[in-house]
Amino acid sequence: MFSHLPPLNSIRVFDSAARLKSFKAAASELNVTPTAVSHQIRGLENSLGTLLFERKTRAIELTEEGEKLAQVAYLALQQLSTVVSELTDTQTTLTVSTTASFAAMWLVPRLEKFHQLNPQIQVVVKTGEQLDDFDRDKRIDLIIRYGRDDGESLHKIKLVTETVGAYATPRYLENTPRIEDACLIETKWKNQDLPSISWDRVVAGKIDAINRRYFDLEHHVIQAALADQGVALVSSLLVETAIKQGWLVAFPNQPRITGLAYFLMIPIHNAHNHKVRGFQEWLINEFVVA
Known part of the structure; x- marks a missing residue:
């Protein structure tokens, strides 16, 4: 035949x-x-x-x-x-492409839960700020990316819309209780296609002279805050672990603003792949229970 x-x-x-x-x-x-x-x-x-x-x-x-x-x-x-x-029930590899900040601050700390449920699947995390091309690199099973909420499609699933807030260590807050005296830390995106989320939206017109510090990755902003260097303006999603551990707290009397959205993108050729669908269901459930 x-x-x-x-x-x-x-x-x-x-x-x-x-x-x-x-x-x-x-x-x-x-x-x-x-x-x-x-x-x-x-x-x-x-x-x-x-x-x-x-x-x-x-x-x-x-x-x-x-x-x-x-x-x-x-x-x-x-x-x-x-x-x-x-x-054969052998171990298979699932390759996830996402941003360095999302991987470091949200995904990797939770992967042990997925491994416990799916010990036969080895998750490989590939990080970068530019969107990978499914057609060029078919080894990538799915992509998690951050951007404008421009709606869903057949193979693009919205996971969550974040809020952005001000966070510092308890010690920094004790020593610097007024936002006017604080060093304000924010992200200047490597990806120029992303709209800016700046302290200007939070403190505009309230502070004459602002002490600013910038990093091009959100997890560097968070690390700076953890090192008592100032107040980080970051996604509440990415500081969930630090908040739960008591390492960071919300800076009082500072408003939260709506940020961007996280999306899961799956190539057509992986739409019915059992390991991809399993990871998709686990990921969505993690956002629901969070």
């Missing part, structure tokens, strides 16, 4: 080269030589009677036929991997 199909190994090699857009990178991922990858691709092209890649100087690009095969090959290999993992 399937005698006309090429060998599975050649499909694995092709999938790697297609995802990474490089024979050399594919060789590294598969622990073989670039020559071996090239031979596998050439053999696959000969058996199919068509070119799958355009070879250019120091680069390769998929042909139209290559694009078609790449989409089907990845889905087939992923489905095969999922079923094999279920049958």
Whole structure:
């Protein structure tokens, strides 16, 4: 029935080269030589009677036929991997892409709960401020990102809209009870597409001379506050653990403002993946009980 199909190994090699857009990178991922990858691709092209890649100087690009095969090959290999993992009950990897601050201050402190419920799934957290491309790196299973609340879509699920408040250590608050005397710490986003959330929105017109300090990541702002350096203007979501532990307290008489939203994004090819759906359900439940 399937005698006309090429060998599975050649499909694995092709999938790697297609995802990474490089024979050399594919060789590294598969622990073989670039020559071996090239031979596998050439053999696959000969058996199919068509070119799958355009070879250019120091680069390769998929042909139209290559694009078609790449989409089907990845889905087939992923489905095969999922079923094999279920049958053998072996550990599988779930790769989550998110921002460094969300990972450090919210996700990682809670991951032990997920591991206890799903010991067979190893969660790998990939951090960065720019949105990853699902099509370029299909090893990413899902993305958690922060931005404007522009609505949900089929594969974009809103998790929560944050509030932003002022937080300091009890010791700093005792020594500096007036906001007018405090060092005010805030985030200047690396991602220029994000709207600014500044102390100007909180203390505008109330303080003539403001002592300011800036960091480009929210968890650096929180760490500065934890080190008694000032009052942090940050997401109440990201300081939940510090509040529960008594390390930070809300600075009194300072208003909270509405921040941005966190979204979960799932690629179409992972919409029915059991480990992705399990992580999605756990994540949503964590926000509900929080």
